Amino acid sequence: MSIALPHPAALLREPPREDPPPPRQPAPSDAVPASLRWLLPWTVLFLAMLVPMMPGLSAGWMLLLCQAGIAALVVLGLVVLTGAAGLGALGQAMFVGIGAYASALATTRWGLSPWLGLGAALLSAGMAGALVGAVTLRLRRHYLAIATLAWNVAFVFLLGRVEGLGHLEKLPPVVFLTLDFATPWRFYALVLAALVAAVAMTSGLLHGRMGRALHALRGGSRAAEALGINSFHIRMLAFIYAAVLAGLAGWLQAHLDRGVSAGSFGVDASLNYLLMAVVGGSAHIAGALLGAALWTALHAPVQPWLPPLLGTGGDVDLVLSGGLLLLLLHVAPGGLWPLLRHPFRRWLAPPEPEAAVLPPGETLPARPHPRPGAELLRATGLRKRFGGVLAVDGVGLTVKAGEIVGLIGPNGAGKSTTFDLLCGVIPPCGGDGVLLGQPLRRAAPRRLAAAGLARSFQTVHLVPGLTVFENVLLGTHLRGRAGVLRGMLGLDQREEAVLHAEAWRQIDRVGLTPYAHRIACQLPLGRRRLVEIARALCLDPAVLLLDEPAAGLRPRDRAELMDLLDDLRRDGLGLVLVEHDMDFVMRLTDRLVVMNFGTELAQGTPREIRRNPAVIEAYLGGVA
């Protein structure tokens, strides 16, 4: 006899819905061949190179073009920081200032060449990024934004107070061999070269393993850490990268103006960079270029003549640009680039990655899997206290390869707390355990992930805006080795092909291939849970912990999930399920641990548990 208890979770279930239609496969005529896709960026670059040759172009306009390119460098940093990693930073002008002042001091005070000044600018901006990041990045959301703003204010205040640092003049021009970049026309070439390099490197970074880790942060640190991603480390990387780009911009600005002034690097400049990112679209590299170009081209020339035209004094341009920004946020919250590219999406949208198998001769790093029956997890006497609440008191659990263990109990019994103790999310107050050789007492989630533990979440944690394929690919983080430099220089292509093949294999394993190019968060709950499981399987785990995997599923999805978990057991994985669906648990698990009021009420096979009088009284309510 099966036991089916009504549970409040049932009330939260999504009403049965028809499956959405299968994704439309792009017709061959839709697709622009990969070789032609290069045509557009190369044409834009070619046109950009021709700009200085335009007849009648004044020095003022050339200067403006240079300034737009310099600003675009800072905004590219914001694309990494804000667009990809979701970190709000409001003090980028400080790093521009640090780069500018480093080169100004190096060239005017110590007589070094501007090229050594460039080294000083990049180094000091990077070091300042590391220092500010180390003390600021523990903060979240608006606290982080306010803290970066405060750093910016303090920086300008300090510069103004130090004797002789308010203004530095007579910086030497940049000279390469015999060619000096003293005129705006020549300087433009320097800016363009810096911008092309920065765009190529940022694109390489964002499309590689580290860029994926940055995107994973938008799904929450907890989910990222469970995939083996060191979220603080990744945040630091993004922060330092953006600071170095800002330092480069500062160097260019200082040698374009041939002078530096503390007032140019204030909070208003930082806000301008942020506005450029918002106007163009902070999630897109092209958005950074567009935003910087539009903002500089419209803002700077309008600034002098607007107040006299309207018959007012003061900062009327600020009011106008604020109003325009509000309008823009209403019409195009993602910035102008997504709107503008829509008619040209055949050319501009990145091609959908095709299903791939492991390239010949390539191998994917895999852990030696324990033989069936080998012990993977042993926990004894686990205790956890939250203030006055003893949430878990003396719970023990073992899991072997090739078995499914269920953790059940009434609401508030301590199941989720035990689950979090096993995942390393919270440390135990007492008791101990070993999971794949790692002591649970000190194990952080990402260490356990590296040891072979993967998990799902009670509320599905997927990265918004990413497709099923992209979400699943995040799970391969620990299977790759490519770091920032390899990504930036595009030297990670072979490894990427291998990781892509693994993601496709796991998508196929859970039956999601037809949905691979759909936005994952828009799928019905059952499929989203499968995405999470496919992502977890990409870690090549030995133990899989699933938190209420059947909650809210339609009967058909539930049956499919049951088949999948059964397959995983046959493949030798050890599984732990926290679950309220008694029918699901009783049919699937090999052993059950029943909890009540934080303690262990009983352990045994489903058949033993069903007949256990204490369990019937406390939990099953006589339904058995």
Ligand SMILES: Nc1ncnc2c1ncn2[C@@H]1O[C@H](COP(=O)(O)OP(=O)(O)OP(=O)(O)O)[C@@H](O)[C@H]1O
């Ligand atoms: N962070 C916390 N701070 C304080 N008390 C907590 C915390 N987490 C859990 N508790 C308490 O610990 C006890 C066990 O909670 P837990 O969420 O582990 O139970 P559960 O069996 O998972 O319940 P459910 O089935 O409703 O998810 C509850 O009394 C809960 O209020």
